[in-house]
Amino acid sequence: xxxxxxxxxxxxxxxxxxxxxxxxxxxxxxxxxxxxxxxxxxxxxxxxxxxxxxxxxxxxxxxxxxxxxxxxxxxxxxxxxxxxxxxxxxxxxxxxxxxxxxxxxxxxxxxxxxxxxxxxxxxxxxxxxxxxxxxxxxxxxxxxxxxxxxxxxxxxxxxxxxxxxxxxxxxxxxxxxxxxxxxxxxxxxxxxxxxxxxxxxxxxxxxxxxxxxxxxxxxxxxxxxxxxxxxxxxxxxxxxxxxxxxxxxxxxxxxxxxxxxxxxxxxxxxxxx
Amino acid sequence: xxxxxxxxxxxxxxxxxxxxxxxxxxxxxxxxxxxxxxxxxxxxxxxxxxxxxxxxxxxxxxxxxxxxxxxxxxxxxxxxxxxxxxxxxxxxxxxxxxxxxxxxxxxxxxxxxxxxxxxxxxxxxxxxxxxxxxxxxxxxxxxxxxxxxxxxxxxxxxxxxxxxxxxxxxxxxxxxxxxxxxxxxxxxxxxxxxxxxxxxxxxxxxxxxxxxxxxxxxxxxxxxxxxxxxxxxxxxxxxxxxxxxxxxxxxxxxxxxxxxxxxxxxxx
Numbered sequence: 262x263x264x265x266x267x268x269x270x271x272x273x274x275x276x277x278x279x280x281x282x283x284x285x286x287x288x289x290x291x292x293x294x295x296x297x298x299x300x301x302x303x304x305x306x307x308x309x310x311x312x313x314x315x316x317x318x319x320x321x322x323x324x325x326x327x328x329x330x331x332x333x334x335x336x337x338x339x340x341x342x343x344x345x346x347x348x349x350x351x352x353x354x355x356x357x358x359x360x361x362x363x364x365x366x367x368x369x370x371x372x373x374x375x376x377x378x379x380x381x382x383x384x385x386x387x388x389x390x391x392x393x394x395x396x397x398x399x400x401x402x403x404x405x406x407x408x409x410x411x412x413x414x415x416x417x418x419x420x421x422x423x424x425x426x427x428x429x430x431x432x433x434x435x436x437x438x439x440x441x442x443x444x445x446x447x448x449x450x451x452x453x454x455x456x457x458x459x460x461x462x463x464x465x466x467x468x469x470x471x472x473x474x475x476x477x478x479x480x481x482x483x484x485x486x487x488x489x490x491x492x493x494x495x496x497x498x499x500x501x502x503x504x505x506x507x508x509x510x511x512x513x514x515x516x517x518x519x520x521x522x523x524x525x526x527x528x529x530x531x532x533x534x
Numbered sequence: 535x536x537x538x539x540x541x542x543x544x545x546x547x548x549x550x551x552x553x554x555x556x557x558x559x560x561x562x563x564x565x566x567x568x569x570x571x572x573x574x575x576x577x578x579x580x581x582x583x584x585x586x587x588x589x590x591x592x593x594x595x596x597x598x599x600x601x602x603x604x605x606x607x608x609x610x611x612x613x614x615x616x617x618x619x620x621x622x623x624x625x626x627x628x629x630x631x632x633x634x635x636x637x638x639x640x641x642x643x644x645x646x647x648x649x650x651x652x653x654x655x656x657x658x659x660x661x662x663x664x665x666x667x668x669x670x671x672x673x674x675x676x677x678x679x680x681x682x683x684x685x686x687x688x689x690x691x692x693x694x695x696x697x698x699x700x701x702x703x704x705x706x707x708x709x710x711x712x713x714x715x716x717x718x719x720x721x722x723x724x725x726x727x728x729x730x731x732x733x734x735x736x737x738x739x740x741x742x743x744x745x746x747x748x749x750x751x752x753x754x755x756x757x758x759x760x761x762x763x764x765x766x767x768x769x770x771x772x773x774x775x776x777x778x779x780x781x782x783x784x785x786x787x788x789x790x791x792x793x794x795x796x797x798x799x800x801x802x
Contacts, residue, residue, distance in 0.1 A: 263799050332752065334785045335794050470787015491787035492794030 266331050270340055270496035273323060277344050277351075278400060279507040280316050284354050285392045287313065288453065289512050291362040292385040295446060296378055303365035310359040314352060321348050336494040343467040347399075350456045357449035357456075364446045371439035375427045377447075380420070384447055387417045388454045393511055395457045400504045402497055404468050404478070404486045410461040411475050417454040421447055468493075537789040539779025542573035542760065547615040549574040549743065550595060550713065555609035556772070557587075557594055559602065564590050566772035568609075570762060572713075577735055577744045579758035579781065581751065583796065586764040587773035588747050592715050594618075595745070596632035597625045613713070630657070633706035637718040639698035641690030641705070646673075646682050649690045649701055653709035668708050676704035677734050696727020703734065714738065716746040720753065732757050751797055755785050763793045 287309045294303035324344045327333065333341055391413045398407040424447045431440055462474045470491040478486065544551055550572040557565040565587045572578055580588035590599065597618065599605045611618045618628060630653070641649050650669045651659075659665055669686070673679040678700040682688070690701050699719060706714060716735075720728040735744055735757055748754050754761055761781040766773035777784060777793040788794045795801055 333798070334751070334755070335788050335798050337798050338786060470783070491789060492791040494794065494798055495800070 266327070266333075266337070267494065267496045267499060269323075269327060270337060270494070271499035273320065273327075273344050274340065274399075274496065275500045275503045275507065276316070276320055277347055278396060278504045279510075280313060280320065280351055281347070281392075281396050281399070282507050282511050283309070283313055283316075284351055284358060285389065285396065285511045287355075288358050288361070288385070288392070289389070291358050291365070292381065292446075292450075294362060294365040295368070295443070296382050298365065298369060300366055300369055303362040307359050307362040307366075310355045310362070313355045317348050317351050317355070321345060324348070336492060336497065339467050339470060339491075340494070340496060343463050346463045347460050350460050354453045354456050357453050361446045361449050364442045368439050368442050371436050371442075373439045373443050374435035375431055375440065377424065377427060377440055377443045380424060380427065381443055381447055381450070384417065384420050384424075384450050387413070387420060388450045388457075389512075391417065391454045391457045395460050396508045396511065398461060398464055400501070400508050402468060402493070404465065404490065405483055407461040407464045408475055408478050408481070408486065410458045411479065414454050414458045417451055421451040536567075536569065536775045537777040537779075537793070539777065539783045539789065541779045542571050542576070544571040544574060546612075549614065551610070551612045551615075553610040555591075555594070555611055556607065557590060557599070558604075558606050559590075559599075560604035563772040565594075565764075566774050568775045570775060570778050572743055572745060573760050574743050575740055576759040577739050577746065577757055578760040578762060579754035580745065580747045580762050580764060581749075581754050581796075582764035582773070582776075583766075583801065584749075585773070586766050588762075588764045589717055590773075591764065592717055592745060592747050593634075595713070595715055596629045596634055597623075598629075598634065600625055630709050631711055632713040632715060633709065633711035634715040634717065635699070635702055635706060635719045638722050639695060639702050641693070641698050641701050643689065643691055645687045646690050646693070646701060647686040650704050650708050653705060657709060672704040672708040673701075675707050675738070676700045677730060677737075678704055694724075694727070696723040696730060699723055699727065699731060700734065703731075707738075711742060713743045713745070716744065718747055718749065721749065728753075755781060761785075763788075763790075763796065765792055765796070767792070 287306045290302055290306035290309070293299070294306060324341050328341055331337070391410060394406055394410060394413055397403070398410070424444050428440055428444060431437060458475065465471065465473050465475060465478065468491065469489045471489065552571070553569050555565065555568040556563070568591060580592060582588045593599045594607065594611060595618070607619050613628070613631065617623070642652065644652070647669055650672050651665045654665060654668050659668065670679065673682060678697060681697060682693070690698065693701060720731050723731070732753070735746070738744060746758065758781045760779065761784050762778040763776045763784070764773050765776045777788060777790045784793060785797065788797065
């Protein structure tokens with residue numbers, strides 16, 4: 262029975278990573294469709310998010326079943342709590358991805374003013390890094406990687422603010438409606454990044470059993486983070502190859518520093534305003 | 535090395551304080567290096583696989599192991615600042631202060647009334663009215679009064695298993711102990727009676743320190759404030775205390791991998 266339970270927990274974890282990677286993949290599709298004004302690509306991404314929702318609901322049901330049937334404790338219980346919470350965030354992220362895809366369909370034929378599409382592409386690039394590192398932290402059970410997430414999220418918030426500045430500088434002849442839609446897409450991207458950081462916060466509980474956020478751990482070094490770790494069940498290491506494979510389905514993102522990305526995306530010296 | 539998770543620390547003059555405690559059955563070194571304070575007026579559960587020394591340690595607290603030839607101890611075990619194993623300590627007096635409930639209910643083959651009045655009589659209570667009051671109060675505290683108040687002369691052995699166990703608890707309560715040791719008190723009784731005994735522990739805890747040895751992990755999680763996990767890792771070597779602290783913390787995030795493996799059912 263114990264072996265079956267371990268295997269089922271490991272399967273749940275693998276499926277969670279697969280779904281998470283798929284959210285990342287569909288985000289790439291949705292953003293690309295907006296950048297390239299590709300309605301068909303947007304439609305495919307939108308439909309794919311419905312499949313993500315369905316897979317996510319099944320995953321949640323399996324997690325609740327294990328709680329009822331196995332009376333889990335310790336790392337088994339923490340893992341199931343983690344899966345349920347991450348799953349909730351996946352559903353929110355999937356909804357945001359769907360809204361970005363809808364933006365492509367609604368903005369079709371409109372000219373988006375003020376380099377907002379270029380800004381959106383840069384913002385998406387920063388969000389991909391957050392998602393990629395989150396998946397990496399989950400796959401590797403790595404608290405050190407997770408603690409980088411708030412730092413990776415900061416430039417997302419900063420770049421998001423520049424949309425308002427750009428918007429305020431639009432002229433009356435610009436297509437304000439199209440600009441508003443892209444602003445909303447930027448908002449979705451910023452939320453996806455936050456959702457992913459929240460998943461990192463939950464990873465803290467999974468690995469340490471302590472209800473602290475990543476911000477609480479910001480000043481700890483690697484040894485201190487390792488000392489915080491609680492004991493782990495076998496399911497934490499089972500099926501590692503499968504998870505790595507799932508994580509590798511995410512398109513590679515060029516890892517530039519947040520500062521360099523900021524510089525690329527902003528010609529103004531007063532970017533930090 | 536024992537992992538401590540917000541483990542209690544007593545005032546040195548109060549409660550049970552154990553430091554570097556070892557125990558031998560003849561040549562067999564059964565327990566080593568146990569250090570802990572038992573939380574006063576709280577419930578502490580001792581868990582671990584068979585042969586891990588948890589019952590042995592429990593029995594050390596009221597010197598029940600003295601009844602076995604060739605046993606010896608080392609280290610410190612104190613009750614209210616006094617060494618339990620010091621010369622001159624009267625084990626009978628100690629056992630009045632540290633009562634014990636066993637796995638199998640063991641009422642005396644006497645009436646319900648006489649079972650409960652036995653201890654107070656030994657202590658010199660003779661007045662019928664005083665004994666009546668103690669018997670009624672003890673049976674009420676053991677949640678048995680309503681079921682037996684009109685049949686106090688019935689033989690204690692005629693009660694059901696669950697009732698017999700509560701009668702044994704009433705018998706212990708009659709001498710007003712400070713500590714109640716329970717050695718798998720629910721393993722030989724039916725689920726309804728288990729519920730009653732657990733409710734009773736919860737009601738008694740504010741007045742006395744309760745320590746329960748249990749194989750039932752769910753019961754340890756349900757009833758105890760603190761939990762101590764014992765383990766004999768290798769055959770022939772002494773068992774020791776692996777992890778001790780707040781039950782909720784140990785059940786959600788044990789520090790020691792051996793605790794994790796035991797409570798999640800990977801061994802034992």
